[in-house]
Amino acid sequence: MMKRQLGFSLIELMIAIAIIGVIAAFALPSYTKHLRETRRADARSALQEAAARQERIYTEANSYTGDVSRLVTNADGSSSPEGYYDISANLSCDRTVSGTTYYSCFTLTATAQGVQADDTDCPALTLTHAGVKAPADCW
Secondary structure (H helix, E strand, C coil): CCCCCCCCCHHHHHHHHHHHHHHHHHHHHHHHHHHHHHHHHHHHHHHHHHHHHHHHHHHHHCCCCCCHHHCCCCCCCCECCCCCEEEEEEEEEEEEECCEEEEEEEEEEEEECHHHHHCCCCCEEEEECCCCEECHHHC
């Protein structure tokens, strides 16, 4: 009487590894895309918070500020809370009264950096004083 061998044959093991490889080949790009899209929430929240702070500053000083450190809460004073985006502020619609320049328009921009820099679909998100968000598909 022959004893039955326990375990896996080399063929069975190679088939299992091939199946895992095929699943990983499909899952990894989807997972990476999901991570990029999820990280965009970091930019959206940073821009909306910075816009709210701009409005608060405007009510106090009758002018928007270009000082990003007053607009973001991150310790380095220029990036989004999770650090995936660099925040910048551009001012326009200026008027000068008694030697002081006042700005009544702003555009906030969140530019992808670090691991998020490979996001070619939405490398930068913007928000203006009028609430215009661009690119629309990224919001």
